[in-house]
Amino acid sequence: MIEKSSGATSAGKAxxxxxxxxxxxxxxxxxxPIVGEIEIHAKAPNxxxxxxxxxxxxxxxxGYDSQVGWxxxxxxxxxxxxGEALAISRRESxxxxxxKWREVx
Numbered sequence: 696m697i698e699k700s701s702g703a704t705s706a707g708k709a710x711x712x713x714x715x716x717x718x719x720x721x722x723x724x725x726x727x728p729i730v731g732e733i734e735i736h737a738k739a740p741n742x743x744x745x746x747x748x749x750x751x752x753x754x755x756x757x758g759y760d761s762q763v764g765w766x767x768x769x770x771x772x773x774x775x776x777x778g779e780a781l782a783i784s785r786r787e788s789x790x791x792x793x794x795k796w797r798e799v800x
Contacts (some may be wrong), residue, residue: 719735740789756767
């Protein structure tokens with residue numbers, strides 16, 4: 696007989712207690728000569744700000760504040776996200792989405 700698990704592990708419970716995070720890293724697209732740095736700021740329940748500083752290009756920023764999503768870069772300037780782009784930003788901004796995968800997907 697197989698027991699149904701609640702899926703909650705001690706690591707999952709600890710992860711579920713987080714309310715914000717900041718992640719910093721480097722990025723590289725090997726198919727293109729693109730390198731840079733990235734920062735991701737997130738706050739529960741669904742706020743997110745990402746800034747990528749790309750060498751030779753500048754800053755690419757994207758944000759979502761629970762209602763409005765936006766993106767800005769040196770070529771196209773600042774624009775509000777609509778339609779599918781907004782839906783993707785909303786989904787990516789769900790804090791602790793891995794713990795809420797049934798709701799998110």
